Amino acid sequence: MAPVIRPRRLRTTPAMRRLVAETSLEPRHLVLPMFVADGIDAPVPISSMPGVVQHTMDSLRGAAAEAVAAGVGGLMLFGVPRAEDKDATGSGADAEDGILNRALRGLADDLGDATVLMADTCLDEFTDHGHCGVVDGRGRVDNDETLERYVSMSLAQARAGAHLLGPSGMMDGQVATIRAALDAEGFTDTGILAYAAKYASAFYGPFREAVGSSLQGDRRTYQQDAANRAEALREVRLDLEEGADIVMVKPAMSYLDIVRDVAEMSEVPVAAYQISGEYSMISAAAERGWIDRDAAILESLTSIRRAGASIVLTYWATEVAQRLS
Numbered sequence: 001m002a003p004v005i006r007p008r009r010l011r012t013t014p015a016m017r018r019l020v021a022e023t024s025l026e027p028r029h030l031v032l033p034m035f036v037a038d039g040i041d042a043p044v045p046i047s048s049m050p051g052v053v054q055h056t057m058d059s060l061r062g063a064a065a066e067a068v069a070a071g072v073g074g075l076m077l078f079g080v081p082r083a084e085d086k087d088a089t090g091s092g093a094d095a096e097d098g099i100l101n102r103a104l105r106g107l108a109d110d111l112g113d114a115t116v117l118m119a120d121t122c123l124d125e126f127t128d129h130g131h132c133g134v135v136d137g138r139g140r141v142d143n144d145e146t147l148e149r150y151v152s153m154s155l156a157q158a159r160a161g162a163h164l165l166g167p168s169g170m171m172d173g174q175v176a177t178i179r180a181a182l183d184a185e186g187f188t189d190t191g192i193l194a195y196a197a198k199y200a201s202a203f204y205g206p207f208r209e210a211v212g213s214s215l216q217g218d219r220r221t222y223q224q225d226a227a228n229r230a231e232a233l234r235e236v237r238l239d240l241e242e243g244a245d246i247v248m249v250k251p252a253m254s255y256l257d258i259v260r261d262v263a264e265m266s267e268v269p270v271a272a273y274q275i276s277g278e279y280s281m282i283s284a285a286a287e288r289g290w291i292d293r294d295a296a297i298l299e300s301l302t303s304i305r306r307a308g309a310s311i312v313l314t315y316w317a318t319e320v321a322q323r324l325s
């Protein structure tokens with residue numbers, strides 16, 4: 001009855017398990033998404049994401065410095081304008097003194113090339129209707145009108161000092177259009193981290209609170225249907241052809257099969273975004289004592305790396321980077 005082959009031998013001690021681990025998680029793999037809000041004079045907690053806040057410009061600079069000191073791979077910035085500054089076309093997005101562009105300039109001043117500074121290139125935080133683009137007379141998000149807004153927003157972010165732009169609106173042709181505009185203005189070194197396969201997901205819920213957005217309707221005419229896999233590969237292939245420097249899958253946890261598929265086909269680095277709802281679920285279960293918080297966080301991030309992501313966006317980036325080093 002005694003088995004000859006015993007896989008358990010390689011699990012006998014922590015040192016043995018460490019020796020044979022196939023996947024690693026290092027601070028440099030982690031990118032911290034951050035929210036900076038206009039018109040507040042103290043950080044505002046996001047109740048559905050315990051531990052995450054809308055930053056003031058000052059607290060943003062402090063938290064960014066802390067993340068960089070912990071060794072994270074980069075920072076991804078989201079701007080939260082004042083409600084009265086939102087409008088139908090998201091003017092705050094490309095305004096030189098818009099909150100996101102001001103914050104980028106501040107962090108670029110503080111940090112220079114010590115980190116990789118990324119910006120969400122999308123209109124939803126800045127529009128009063130909450131859509132990622134310009135809405136036409138029939139209530140549909142107009143793809144090509146929106147591309148014009150993305151061009152203007154991209155140039156503003158490049159001028160403000162972003163190293164990587166993250167177009168997340170899932171408009172057709174967004175990568176090619178932004179690439180051409182950046183090149184025409186001499187920003188040939190500004191890269192594009194394309195949200196290539198982005199699904200319409202219920203797990204974005206807490207993000208709406210994070211950016212103070214009250215979306216009218218849903219994003220199903222531009223974000224992907226959870227039922228589809230081939231469609232994700234097509235979106236990624238197009239973004240690669242259009243010149244994406246990094247491609248991203250989002251959300252992460254319910255889409256690890258897509259992360260694996262994309263890792264197999266992509267010649268550029270693959271990122272995955274552990275989004276707000278993933279953060280909230282683990283936080284809430286841990287708060288109730290139902291799961292071991294620290295272990296669950298590490299396991300979730302390791303599984304995203306194992307699926308094939310070289311870069312993971314997570315709201316736990318600083319904490320985990322500190323824990324790892």
Ligand code: PBG
Pocket residue numbers: 120122123124125132168169203204205206207219274275276277
């Ligand atoms: C769009 C954008 C969203 C997120 C990142 N960029 C919201 C959406 O597409 O609905 C979600 C991030 C998260 O949920 O953590 N600007």
